[in-house]
Amino acid sequence: HPGEEHPLLGKSTLAVTxxxxxxxxxxxxxxxxxxxxxxxxxxxxxADCLAQLQEKLPSAEAAIxxxxxxxxxxxxxxxLVQVALEAAGRSEAVGxxxxxxxxxxxxxxxxxxxxxxxxxxxxxxDEYLLLDELAAGIAFYEAVVPAWFQALHPQSISx
Numbered sequence: 252h253p254g255e256e257h258p259l260l261g262k263s264t265l266a267v268t269x270x271x272x273x274x275x276x277x278x279x280x281x282x283x284x285x286x287x288x289x290x291x292x293x294x295x296x297x298a299d300c301l302a303q304l305q306e307k308l309p310s311a312e313a314a315i316x317x318x319x320x321x322x323x324x325x326x327x328x329x330x331l332v333q334v335a336l337e338a339a340g341r342s343e344a345v346g347x348x349x350x351x352x353x354x355x356x357x358x359x360x361x362x363x364x365x366x367x368x369x370x371x372x373x374x375x376x377d378e379y380l381l382l383d384e385l386a387a388g389i390a391f392y393e394a395v396v397p398a399w400f401q402a403l404h405p406q407s408i409s410x
Contacts, residue, residue, distance in 0.1 A: 253303045254295025257324070259346030263295045265304075286316075290348065293324035320354040323362060330402045331361040338394035339365070349373075365391065 252262040268288040273280030289300050297315045298382045325332055327344045336344060344363075349370075354364040366373070367388030368380045400407075 253289075253300045254291070258384070259324075259344060260292040260324075260348055261346075263289065263291045263300070263322075265289050266348075291322045292346075292348075293322045295322065297321070308403060314358040320350060323353050324395065325361045325363060329361045331399060332363055334398045335363045335365065335395055336403050338391050338398060 253265060255322045256262045266288050267285045269286035270283070271285075272283035287300075287304065289297060291297065291300070297318045301313055301315055304311070327333075332344055336342065340389075348362045351364045353364060356362055365388075368384045371381075372378055
């Protein structure tokens with residue numbers, strides 16, 4: 252496990268997801284290629300993982316394939332997180348180890364990952380959403396958007 256453990260997301264992981272070596276069954280291969288998939292949590296970076304791989308495999312050639320989808324962390328003390336927690340009726344943030352578009356935001360832009368329904372049903376065959384879950388999602392957005400605007404611009408909304 253490269254890097255530090257994140258308090259909400261756990262540890263980063265590296266897994267060999269593709270391996271290729273050799274050709275003919277009766278010839279010892281002179282080269283092996285491995286594709287290592289990294290699921291990173293803040294503050295671990297792809298460069299951290301590359302350094303760890305190079306340390307453990309000094310004669311191997313290693314390169315980062317893509318850094319487009321990096322780990323994101325909006326601190327729990329951030330105003331957006333606090334507004335979202337209040338709108339959701341929660342007292343503590345939780346982490347999500349699944350990918351979302353927030354990975355495409357520039358560094359430092361606060362973001363939260365939210366959505367209606369049960370995560371276990373998301374992106375599965377026969378995915379569905381109950382009407383009361385949809386209503387709760389709508390209520391969340393109706394509460395969080397004006398509250399976030401108010402938190403950013405308290406002087407622009409009069410009571």
